[in-house]
Amino acid sequence: MSKPRVGFYWCASCGGCEEAVVDLAEAVLDVVAAVDIVFWPVALDFKRSDVEAMRDGEMAVCFVNGAIRTSEQVEMAELMRRKSQFLIAFGSCAHSGGIPGMANFFSKESILQEVYHGVPSIANTDTVRPRPETKVTEGQLTLPSFADHVRTLDQTVPVDYYLPGCPPPVKLIVGAVKAILEGTLPPKGTVLAPNIALCDECPRKESKPDELLIREFKRPHQIQIDPQKCLLDQGLLCMGPATRSGCDAACINGNMPCTGCLGPTDGIRDYGAKALSSIASVLNSDDEKEIDTLLKAIVDPGGTFYRYSLPASLLHGTILHEERGGK
Amino acid sequence: MSDMYDSGTNGRFEPRIVAFFCNWCTYTAADLAGTSRMMYEHNARVVRLMCSGRLDPQFVLHAFREGADAVLIGGCHPGDCHYQSGNYKALRRFRLLQRLLEQMGIEKERLRLEWISASEGDKVRQVMNEMTEQVRQFGPLRLRPMPNAPHSEPVADLELAVAAVEQGMS
Numbered sequence: 071m072s073k074p075r076v077g078f079y080w081c082a083s084c085g086g087c088e089e090a091v092v093d094l095a096e097a098v099l100d101v102v103a104a105v106d107i108v109f110w111p112v113a114l115d116f117k118r119s120d121v122e123a124m125r126d127g128e129m130a131v132c133f134v135n136g137a138i139r140t141s142e143q144v145e146m147a148e149l150m151r152r153k154s155q156f157l158i159a160f161g162s163c164a165h166s167g168g169i170p171g172m173a174n175f176f177s178k179e180s181i182l183q184e185v186y187h188g189v190p191s192i193a194n195t196d197t198v199r200p201r202p203e204t205k206v207t208e209g210q211l212t213l214p215s216f217a218d219h220v221r222t223l224d225q226t227v228p229v230d231y232y233l234p235g236c237p238p239p240v241k242l243i244v245g246a247v248k249a250i251l252e253g254t255l256p257p258k259g260t261v262l263a264p265n266i267a268l269c270d271e272c273p274r275k276e277s278k279p280d281e282l283l284i285r286e287f288k289r290p291h292q293i294q295i296d297p298q299k300c301l302l303d304q305g306l307l308c309m310g311p312a313t314r315s316g317c318d319a320a321c322i323n324g325n326m327p328c329t330g331c332l333g334p335t336d337g338i339r340d341y342g343a344k345a346l347s348s349i350a351s352v353l354n355s356d357d358e359k360e361i362d363t364l365l366k367a368i369v370d371p372g373g374t375f376y377r378y379s380l381p382a383s384l385l386h387g388t389i390l391h392e393e394r395g396g397k
Numbered sequence: 398m399s400d401m402y403d404s405g406t407n408g409r410f411e412p413r414i415v416a417f418f419c420n421w422c423t424y425t426a427a428d429l430a431g432t433s434r435m436m437y438e439h440n441a442r443v444v445r446l447m448c449s450g451r452l453d454p455q456f457v458l459h460a461f462r463e464g465a466d467a468v469l470i471g472g473c474h475p476g477d478c479h480y481q482s483g484n485y486k487a488l489r490r491f492r493l494l495q496r497l498l499e500q501m502g503i504e505k506e507r508l509r510l511e512w513i514s515a516s517e518g519d520k521v522r523q524v525m526n527e528m529t530e531q532v533r534q535f536g537p538l539r540l541r542p543m544p545n546a547p548h549s550e551p552v553a554d555l556e557l558a559v560a561a562v563e564q565g566m567s
Binding site: 174175219221225226338339340342343344346347349350351353355356358361362365368370371372375383384385386387388389390391 | 453454455457458459461462475482485486488489490492493494496497500501502503538539540541542543544545
């Protein structure tokens, strides 16, 4: 019997997810022994035409990381979907939008304006911008088009499973590969990580007081962080209560608060709203003016609570007033 | 129902407001306004919660996504919460949520919190009227369109469907 065929692809991402595959270390040898990797642009010399030549569903599974913004990414997502039996959204960007998803805080126009004209280091006197089609004497040049919004993978093509994290923890990747090979995958649509909050597996769980009451929010650079004590109790914005576990509390062990990359547990529709809810409720003040003063320490609520999930959120992005001609 | 969508007939925008009222104070006040035959703007749909502290910020965002132009939260006055501190929790979430909404380009007045006790039926009338008028000035809330998940059926546009039926009847 031939080995199952596996593909990897990246869309709007940083390469960290590819790094996570390499982080499998010796375990990657077991994976390579068990499967045939037939497409992986970052590491192996296969081309898009090789995938196009495959039968539909020829790949057993394809791991796609990165958010979706360009027309090329849409085409590739559709191609990978067609050629694979299981499509897995790999990492925060494919799962919920991730860091590139924060572009939905801005309009497409303001992004292009900033990148091609605004930044101080740019000299673009001809005000040139990339265009999908450009005529030069040698012929026509084409570029992928740039969509109005960032989307998640499952807002682009149907997705079978999710491997969350920025990047997904090695333990979860190994578990997923094992489940695929042994045919023990859970029902479609499942996030392949434990369905409990990070606080539950936090090594500092014992130091969390019975009732968390915070008088002052602080940022990591403002204090000497106690390496034993609950980070929320120290006034740091730790997203542990709202975030799915599965990372073995990697950031906490590095003495940094959780930023929420694994996303919410099952049944939560909007991660940011839930994280906001848990942070606001531990504030120890009943006075409206004082509450406002204390909340000022959270300088960027949007970026804090939707760091990895703006495209997947209920609002999907900011309202674009200028694009509808004023309010 | 149809008079809620009469923006086409008299040219006036009728905002849709979702109101979350706590069982012990504001909902009872709305009941009182009703039994007292008070007349006020009919733009709000009231959802009864046991406590304003039950209000998950997801409810607010979900209401906006499903077509609400504004959301009103009604709870017991400070010190009067049936469950001691639910209204204070609601207040903290509300203040942070308002800041988030502003960042998302949504006028913060589209989310309003009012303390209305069981005997303040007239305050319900007044707040409903004020808020309806204010949101009418803002105009409809136009969120970024949600990309359709490819595996879910596209949701039929209720307003268009209602308008088509009404046109057929006239």
